[in-house]
Amino acid sequence: MTRLAxxxxxxxxxxxxxxxxxGDESAFATFYQRLSSSLYGMAYRMLNDAKEAEDVLQxxxxxxxxxxxxxxxxxxxxxxxxxxxxxxxxxxxLRVRQRSERLRxxxxxxxxxxxxxxxxxxxxxxxxxxxVRSALQQIPQEQRExxxxxxxxxxxxxxxxxxxxxxxxxxxxxxxxxxLKLRDFxxxxx
Amino acid sequence: MIDEQTQELVLxxxxxxxxPSQMEAVRTQIESDAELQTFVTEMEETLGSxxxxxxxxxxxxxxxxxxxxxxxxxxxxxxxxxxxxxAAFNFIPWALAACLAIACILLGVDRERIREGLSKELAAxxxxxxxxxxxxxxxxxxxxxxxxxxxxxxxRSAGLENELAALNQKNAEAQAKLSGLKQKAAEQExxxxxxxxxxxxxxKELAAxxxxxxxxxxxxxxxxxxxxxYQQANGIVVWDADRRTGVVQLDKLPPPAPGKDYxxxxxxxxxxxxxxxxxxxVPSVGLIRTSFHPTQPVQSAAAFAISVEKSGGSMKPxxxxxLVGK
Numbered sequence: 001m002t003r004l005a006x007x008x009x010x011x012x013x014x015x016x017x018x019x020x021x022x023g024d025e026s027a028f029a030t031f032y033q034r035l036s037s038s039l040y041g042m043a044y045r046m047l048n049d050a051k052e053a054e055d056v057l058q059x060x061x062x063x064x065x066x067x068x069x070x071x072x073x074x075x076x077x078x079x080x081x082x083x084x085x086x087x088x089x090x091x092x093x094l095r096v097r098q099r100s101e102r103l104r105x106x107x108x109x110x111x112x113x114x115x116x117x118x119x120x121x122x123x124x125x126x127x128x129x130x131x132v133r134s135a136l137q138q139i140p141q142e143q144r145e146x147x148x149x150x151x152x153x154x155x156x157x158x159x160x161x162x163x164x165x166x167x168x169x170x171x172x173x174x175x176x177x178x179x180l181k182l183r184d185f186x187x188x189x190x
Numbered sequence: 191m192i193d194e195q196t197q198e199l200v201l202x203x204x205x206x207x208x209x210p211s212q213m214e215a216v217r218t219q220i221e222s223d224a225e226l227q228t229f230v231t232e233m234e235e236t237l238g239s240x241x242x243x244x245x246x247x248x249x250x251x252x253x254x255x256x257x258x259x260x261x262x263x264x265x266x267x268x269x270x271x272x273x274x275x276x277a278a279f280n281f282i283p284w285a286l287a288a289c290l291a292i293a294c295i296l297l298g299v300d301r302e303r304i305r306e307g308l309s310k311e312l313a314a315x316x317x318x319x320x321x322x323x324x325x326x327x328x329x330x331x332x333x334x335x336x337x338x339x340x341x342x343x344x345x346r347s348a349g350l351e352n353e354l355a356a357l358n359q360k361n362a363e364a365q366a367k368l369s370g371l372k373q374k375a376a377e378q379e380x381x382x383x384x385x386x387x388x389x390x391x392x393x394k395e396l397a398a399x400x401x402x403x404x405x406x407x408x409x410x411x412x413x414x415x416x417x418x419x420y421q422q423a424n425g426i427v428v429w430d431a432d433r434r435t436g437v438v439q440l441d442k443l444p445p446p447a448p449g450k451d452y453x454x455x456x457x458x459x460x461x462x463x464x465x466x467x468x469x470x471x472v473p474s475v476g477l478i479r480t481s482f483h484p485t486q487p488v489q490s491a492a493a494f495a496i497s498v499e500k501s502g503g504s505m506k507p508x509x510x511x512x513l514v515g516k
Contacts, residue, residue, distance in 0.1 A: 025258055032254045037246035045244045054250055062257045075231050080238025087241075088206055125246065132242035151240050156207050172198045179201065183236040 009124050013078035014071070021068035028065055035079065036061075038125065039086045046090040046152050056093060060086035091154040135185035143178030146171055192229055200230055204237055215312050218305070407432040411494050411515035413440075420444075420512045427494040427515055429456075434488055438470070439479045443513075445472050446498060452512075453503045456484050457493040464495065469503040492516065 019027035413425035
């Protein structure tokens with residue numbers, strides 16, 4: 001079984017973080033260039049607001065600049081680490097803002113029009129995107145739905161249970177099983 | 191093997207759902223468990239991969255510059271007039287830095303102490319959790335036992351109810367039989383009462399018949415004077431042939447002369463001589479009644495007679511016959 005941290009892309013990004021920790025501004029710029037489109041897309045997906053997504057992206061990369069030294073390549077991939085940082089910033093915003101679900105859905109419709117096809121043309125990113133999408137399609141719909149509400153919606157398990165009118169235990173189980181299956185699919189692919 | 195509950199707790203930790211104290215407790219647990227650490231790494235990578243599913247978007251290119259500018263801060267020239275004054279206080283930053291360093295050390299020590307305390311609390315919580323789980327398991331076992339006991343008791347109760355129903359049925363049947371017997375007893379009582387009545391009637395009839403029979407056995411004879419001297423005297427004899435006894439009643443018969451007695455005789459055709467029925471005591475003129483018993487067995491009393499005999503009576507009639515009756 002191959003870990004994502006062992007692939008060349010991750011190793012290169014880990015070396016960039018190491019240089020960032022030493023105050024290398026060019027490494028920081030490169031790291032931003034490689035990850036920003038995915039992270040921005042994710043922030044936008046979560047917040048449905050371009051300005052807020054931009055603010056979150058800036059807060060996330062500020063954190064990366066300041067705390068690059070805390071990154072442990074044995075515990076995480078650079079991408080996962082950066083994703084969790086930006087996601088946490090977005091969730092902070094979501095929880096403060098408490099935006100309504102209607103606003104979120106409305107904004108999702110406009111998301112299609114703002115896609116960055118040029119970023120998707122990067123071969124490694126395009127391949128990774130295809131793999132993850134395929135893997136997500138292979139897990140049961142109800143598990144995927146709970147997982148996406150937790151990850152992108154920033155909803156707690158209890159909030160998801162309320163929204164889907166399902167018992168809390170069921171939601172916990174769906175998220176856990178969905179993630180375990182996704183992990184297995186991704187490990188098979190890599 | 192990581193149990194499902196721990197897996198779910200770790201996922202809540204990674205998704206940022208836990209309270210700060212819970213986050214710290216889970217972090218401590220992860221650091222002390224290599225298997226759990228591997229699981230956390232895999233889950234974090236998997237969660238991170240989900241971001242790949244989103245269509246990338248062109249991010250503003252100047253963000254790194256903005257960050258770096260903000261981090262460095264504006265470089266402001268120091269006015270000449272202030273430089274000498276600043277030089278005089280050059281030690282201040284160093285002093286502040288020293289204070290800061292000391293504070294950091296103190297905080298670091300404090301943090302270690304807090305972490306140690308939290309670790310102990312976590313261990314205590316785990317111990318409590320284990321005890322609680324054990325107690326819960328025991329309670330569940332007791333509950334299961336109780337349920338079994340209740341089921342057995344219900345079964346016994348059902349059996350007893352069946353037995354009770356059978357007994358009630360038998361009791362009802364016995365009551366019905368008893369009722370029938372009482373009815374029969376009442377009928378028999380009635381029959382007995384009828385029989386007793388009939389018996390009483392029969393007894394009455396029998397008594398009447400006996401009376402009639404007695405009457406048929408009784409012979410009544412009127413004694414009439416045979417001598418002028420005793421013309422005023424009269425008498426009556428009632429003879430019970432069955433008992434072979436009788437009663438004689440005399441009226442206006444004068445007392446016998448001295449050395450004489452009146453003697454009663456029963457004339458029985460089957461015998462050659464009259465049979466003596468005893469001497470009659472007549473102390474004065476008046477009504478005399480006395481019973482008598484013949485001195486010999488009498489087959490049939492055809493007539494009765496009174497004669498005057500020597501005092502104490504005779505074996506056969508020797509004196510004058512004064513009264514006779516048939």
